[in-house]
Amino acid sequence: MEYDVIIVGGGITGAATARDCAMRGFKTLLVERGDLCDGASGRNHGLLHSGGRYAVTDREGAEECIRENRILRRIASNCVEPTEGLFISLPEDGLDYQANFIAKCREAGIDAKAIDPKEALRLEPAINPSIIGAVKVPDASVDPFRLTDANVLDAQRHGADVLKFHKVVSLIVEEGRVKGVEVLGHNDVSTKKIYAREVVLAAGIWTAALAEAAGVHIGMMPSKGALIIFGHRVARMVINRCRKPANADILVPGDVVSVLGTTSDKVPLETCDDMHATPEEVELLLREGVQLVPSLATTRIIRAYAGVRPLVVADNSGDGRSVSRGIVLLDHEERDGLPGLITITGGKLTTARLMAEMTADLLCRKFGVNRRCETAEKPLPGSDGRKARFEDPVEQRAAIGRHGGEVSKMDFSQGREVLCECEQVTRAEIRYAVQHFGVRNISDLRRHTRIGMGTCQGSFCIRKVAVALAGELGDPSLADTFVKEYLQERWKGMTPVLWGDTLREGEYMHKVHSL
Ligand SMILES: Cc1cc2nc3c(=O)[nH]c(=O)nc-3n(C[C@H](O)[C@H](O)[C@H](O)COP(=O)(O)OP(=O)(O)OC[C@H]3O[C@@H](n4cnc5c(N)ncnc54)[C@H](O)[C@@H]3O)c2cc1C
Numbered sequence: 001m002e003y004d005v006i007i008v009g010g011g012i013t014g015a016a017t018a019r020d021c022a023m024r025g026f027k028t029l030l031v032e033r034g035d036l037c038d039g040a041s042g043r044n045h046g047l048l049h050s051g052g053r054y055a056v057t058d059r060e061g062a063e064e065c066i067r068e069n070r071i072l073r074r075i076a077s078n079c080v081e082p083t084e085g086l087f088i089s090l091p092e093d094g095l096d097y098q099a100n101f102i103a104k105c106r107e108a109g110i111d112a113k114a115i116d117p118k119e120a121l122r123l124e125p126a127i128n129p130s131i132i133g134a135v136k137v138p139d140a141s142v143d144p145f146r147l148t149d150a151n152v153l154d155a156q157r158h159g160a161d162v163l164k165f166h167k168v169v170s171l172i173v174e175e176g177r178v179k180g181v182e183v184l185g186h187n188d189v190s191t192k193k194i195y196a197r198e199v200v201l202a203a204g205i206w207t208a209a210l211a212e213a214a215g216v217h218i219g220m221m222p223s224k225g226a227l228i229i230f231g232h233r234v235a236r237m238v239i240n241r242c243r244k245p246a247n248a249d250i251l252v253p254g255d256v257v258s259v260l261g262t263t264s265d266k267v268p269l270e271t272c273d274d275m276h277a278t279p280e281e282v283e284l285l286l287r288e289g290v291q292l293v294p295s296l297a298t299t300r301i302i303r304a305y306a307g308v309r310p311l312v313v314a315d316n317s318g319d320g321r322s323v324s325r326g327i328v329l330l331d332h333e334e335r336d337g338l339p340g341l342i343t344i345t346g347g348k349l350t351t352a353r354l355m356a357e358m359t360a361d362l363l364c365r366k367f368g369v370n371r372r373c374e375t376a377e378k379p380l381p382g383s384d385g386r387k388a389r390f391e392d393p394v395e396q397r398a399a400i401g402r403h404g405g406e407v408s409k410m411d412f413s414q415g416r417e418v419l420c421e422c423e424q425v426t427r428a429e430i431r432y433a434v435q436h437f438g439v440r441n442i443s444d445l446r447r448h449t450r451i452g453m454g455t456c457q458g459s460f461c462i463r464k465v466a467v468a469l470a471g472e473l474g475d476p477s478l479a480d481t482f483v484k485e486y487l488q489e490r491w492k493g494m495t496p497v498l499w500g501d502t503l504r505e506g507e508y509m510h511k512v513h514s515l
Pocket residue numbers: 008009010011012013014031032033034035036037038039040041042043044045046047048049166167168169202203204205206207210223224225226227261262306307308309310345346347348349350351
C-alpha cells in the first residue's frame with residue numbers, strides 16, 4: 001500500500017489535514033487508533049473562539065481565531081450555532097482589564113463592543129446581576145464531533161482512505177528517512193506496513209511519543225482541562241469572564257446542554273490515555289462558575305469530563321496557561337535532518353482548518369506542485385443551507401439540523417421511529433452512522449449522532465438504542481454488552497458529581513438497567 005501522505009490521528013487536526021490533502025489531489029490515508037474525536041477534539045468546550053480570549057496575551061492567536069471563526073460560520077454552518085458571546089466584569093475584576101481588552105480586540109480585528117450592564121442582563125438574564133461591565137463579541141458554539149465528521153466525509157469524497165481502530169505502533173525509518181507507518185488493527189494479531197512519501201503526525205499529545213520513537217524530540221506539555229456538563233441550556237450566549245484567563249471562566253451552550261470549564265494543570269504524559277475529572281476539579285469549577293451564572297449552583301449536573309491540550313513548549317515548567325496555544329508545524333527534514341516526517345500540533349479546534357492549510361502548503365512545496373488551498377471556500381458536507389422547515393416530517397427535523405442536506409442519504413421509510421428523545425435521533429440516523437462511520441458500539445454512535453448526550457444521558461433510551469444498533473450490525477446478541485459498556489462509560493463521568501439530582505439519576509439508571 002503506498003500513499004503520497006499518511007496522516008496519523010483522527011482528531012480535528014488530522015481530519016482537516018486529510019480533507020485539504022485530498023482536495024489538493026494527494027493520495028491520502030488517515031489513520032486513527034480509535035474512533036474519530038477520541039482525544040482532545042472530543043473533550044473540549046465546543047467554543048468557536050472569536051479570539052477575544054487571546055486578544056490581550058496572544059495577538060497572532062486572536063487574529064487566527066477571528067479569521068477562522070468567520071470561515072467556519074460559512075463552510076460549516078450546520079456545525080456552528082451563532083450564539084455570540086459576552087465578556088462580563090464583576091466588581092472584584094474592576095474595569096481596567098475591560099478597557100485594554102476592547103482595545104486589543106479591535107487591534108486584532110475582533111468586533112468587540114462594550115454594552116451597558118442592564119443591556120447585557122436583558123440579552124442574557126442568567127448572568128450574575130452584580131456585573132459592572134460587559135463586552136459583546138462574535139463567539140459561537142461549535143459541535144466538534146460534527147465538524148470532524150464533516151471533514152472526514154469530505155476527505156473521503158475527494159478520494160482519501162480512512163483507517164479507524166488502527167494504532168500506529170511505529171514509524172518505518174529506512175535509509176535515513178521516514179517511509180511509512182506500521183499499524184496494528186484492533187482485531188489483528190500482527191502489524192502491517194503502509195508506505196508513503198510523507199507522514200504527518202497529527203496525534204495530539206501522543207505526537208511526542210511517536211516522534212521520540214523515530215529519534216526526534218518534541219517538547220510537549222500535557223495540560224489537562226476539566227469541564228462540567230449541565231442538564232439544560234442555562235444561557236443562550238457564550239459567557240466569558242473579562243479578566244486574565246483563569247479557571248472556570250467560560251460557559252458554552254451546546255445543543256440542549258451547557259458546558260462549564262475549564263482548569264489547566266500539567267499532568268504526566270503517561271496519564272493522558274485515562275483522563276477524567278476529579279471531585280476537587282468539579283468543586284473548583286462550580287465555585288468559580290457560579291460567579292458567572294449564579295443558577296449553576298442549583299442546576300442539575302449531568303457529568304464531568306477532562307481533556308488534554310497538546311501544547312508544545314521550549315521550557316516544560318508552569319501550568320500551561322502561560323504557554324502559547326499557537327500552531328506548531330515542524331518540518332523534521334529541516335529541523336532534525338529526518339526527511340519524510342512532518343508534525344502539526346498545538347493550535348485549537350477553531351484554527352484546525354488553518355493548521356491543515358499550512359501543512360498541505362508545506363507538502364505542496366515538498367512535492368513540487370502548485371495547488372491552491374480551497375478549504376476556506378468550499379462548504380463541508382451538510383453545510384449546504386438546508387435548514388429544518390415546518391413542513392419537514394417532525395422526526396427528520398433534528399437530523400436536518402445536525403446533517404443538513406446529508407439527510408437525503410438517510411432512509412426514513414425504514415426507520416422513522418425516534419429512539420433518543422432528548423436529541424431526537426431516529427433509527428434511520430443510526431443506520432447512516434453505521435454505514436458512514438463504521439460505528440461499533442454506543443460510545444461510537446454517541447459521537448456521530450449525539451445519542452445519549454442530552455438531558456437524560458441515555459437513562460430512558462439506551463436499551464432501545466442498543467437493540468437497534470445490534471440489529472443494524474447484524475448480531476442481536478450484542479445488545480446487552482452494548483448497554484453494560486455504555487453505562488460503565490457514563491459512570492466515569494458521573495462519579496465526580498454524584499450528589500443531589502445526579503445521584504438520584506444514578507440510582508434510577510442502576511435500578512432500570514441492572515442486568
Ligand atoms: C479542556 C479543553 C478545552 C478546550 N476548549 C476548546 C474550545 O472551546 N475551542 C477551541 O477552539 N479549542 C479548544 N480546545 C483545544 C482543542 O480541543 C484542541 O486543540 C484540538 O482538539 C486538538 O486536536 P488534535 O486533532 O490536534 O488532537 P486530538 O483531538 O487529541 O487527536 C489526536 C488523535 O490521535 C489519535 N492517536 C494518538 N496516538 C495514535 C496512534 N499511535 N495511532 C493512531 N492514532 C493515534 C488519538 O486517538 C486522537 O484521536 C480545548 C482543549 C481542551 C483540552
